[in-house]
Amino acid sequence: PRPGKLRGTLVGCGFFAENHLNAWTLMRDTPLEGVELVAVCDKDVGKAEAAARRFGVPHVYADAEAMLAEQKPDFVDIATTLPSHRALVELAARHGVPAICQKPFAASLEDAEAMVRACAEAGVQLMVHENFRWQHPLLAVKQALDEGWAGRPFFGRVQFRHGFDIITNQPYLAEDERYIIMDVGLHLLDVARFLFGEAGRLYCRTARIDPRVRGEDTATMLVDFHGGVTGVIDLSTATRTEPEPFPECLVRIEGTDGTIELEQGYRLVLSRPGHREVRPVDAELLPWAARPWHVVQDSVLAIQRHWVDCLREGREPDTSGADNLRTLELTFGAYRSAETGEAVAFG
Ligand code: NAD
Secondary structure, three states: OOOOOOEEEOOOOOOOHHHHHHHHHHOOOOOHHHHEEEEEEEOHHHHHHHHHHHHOOOOOEOHHHHHHHHOOOOEEEEOOOOOHHHHHHHHHHHHOOOOEEEOOOOOOOHHHHHHHHHHHHHHOOOEOOOOOHHHHHHHHHHHHOOOOOOOOOEEEEEEEEEEOOOOOOOHHHHHHHOOOHHHHHHHHHHHHHHHHHHEEEEEEEEEOOOOOOOOOOOOEEEEEOOOOOEEEEEEEEEOOOOOOOOOOOOOEEEEOOOOOEEEEOOOOEEEEEOOOEEEEOOOOOOOOOOOOOOHHHHHHHHHHHHHHHHHOOOOOOOOEEEHHHHHHHHHHHHHHHHHHHOEEEOO
């Protein structure tokens, strides 16, 4: 275990980093957590300066290499967009600095494998900021499943359909040839792995409904899990309904004994013939949080706490780089299936 306070750094002070910064600040201000950000970096240095001022971070950089060389931090939190992920993770490995990397971890499986290898060879931990499985309602689903409510599960649906405008905050999403599977589908595939284990085969259909985006904005996947679950994973940003479900991830699991449902409104429903039980599983509203994002914001704090625990105990994070290779394999497999019209099998 590392003694003393962990000294962290962060690269990328954009839209979503706001949540990382708020969570690191809450952790800094909770002395038992033993962690603080000593520097922030953005190539647009004005954004780093603004973040440092707001969150009381002492050092500011425009260049991540200079930051790692001078600060020699205990870790770096990479909250930039995809194109910079490989270079920044390899930079962290060269400096012997453990790294967290936002999703999507990498643009190809080859890139992802190289990033995992670089960190393994440098002997530093690597975690993908794959926060969906850390959402409070999804942890409650996992707990009900592990407690055996459903018996042996044979069907699992993981769904994320909405019509909320996410492009205003993340304009880069509209320009990418690959849109919703790369942005959100990988979260759902990771949640499905978390709940049902590894997958053997996947078939996927996609469509583009909203002409303002370049890539697919709806996807439907049929997945065979080795453990015996047939999975349906469906997502859309073109759904028009009321009340707006964003950003709720809904789940239905059927097993030999009963059914577990995560319904809109953060209600966990456990049912069997003659029995129906509804539990509220909404997340805590953290001091900086705002609905409808509060469950996501709470999950950022949860995954950052998990990272600090793993660093201190020297163990592999649940969503390590190596673990994320399996999620990315399914993600790229989904695109391959959509393109070819064929199911894709995994080793
Ligand atoms: P953004 O464009 O608002 O911010 C990214 C910032 O990184 C920018 O300020 C940019 O100047 C900076 N940057 C890029 N390359 C850099 C480099 N090499 N060195 C220093 N600074 C660099 O993007 P965003 O919307 O905040 O998204 C960031 C990432 O977070 C994306 O990968 C996105 O998919 C992810 N994200 C995750 C969740 C989640 O729930 N896990 C939600 C939203 C976004």
